Amino acid sequence: SQQGEEDPQALSIQEGENATMNCSYKTSINNLQWYRQNSGRGLVHLILIRSNEREKHSGRLRVTLDTSKKSSSLLITASRAADTASYFCATDDYAGGTSYGKLTFGQGTILTVHP
């Protein structure tokens, strides 16, 4: 079954604005990860947040995790045209061990940043 579900499915903003994408999941997790996929390319790992963390920052990225609501959000501040891509959340729900990269992905949010 699909685990991570992103919302919205598509987001269109102007350069300089902030972009917020949400992800909901169904089972207990070890960690949640966000990836970016540029058109026609593979995924690029952005950030990993563990189940015992609530917030994490990396450059212009801010990720929050609410395990009680089984949800996460990715905030991109001061967006740029180069941020245009699809963004996926993925959950590592292998309880008590290492997933060896067996992640469950959602369908992604398509972000378009207009210059």
Next chain:
Amino acid sequence: DTAVSQTPKYLVTQMGNDKSIKCEQNLGHDTMYWYKQDSKKFLKIMFSYNNKELIINETVPNRFSPKSPDKAHLNLHINSLELGDSAVYFCASSQRRTGRLGTFGSGTRLTVV
């Protein structure tokens, strides 16, 4: 030099054919994966190898057979191709202990006609 390279980039073939996709990584990672991305962009793991040992084998038709001759290579062979096999197939590699997918290849777009 490309870290994870897969070939071919595009593959168009007829139903019933057998085809292979190759993947190589030069990062020294110990784990490699095949993921399938369907037309709705939904990405799902198919296989994972750690040091040439199969560690993840999801519910995939047995027409799909991965082969890892060494830890730097993971190939995917598909027998008797069907229309529903049309998708983008991504190879990826990582270090097992990190629990994250380190590096993806650029994908192979398979179209079965």
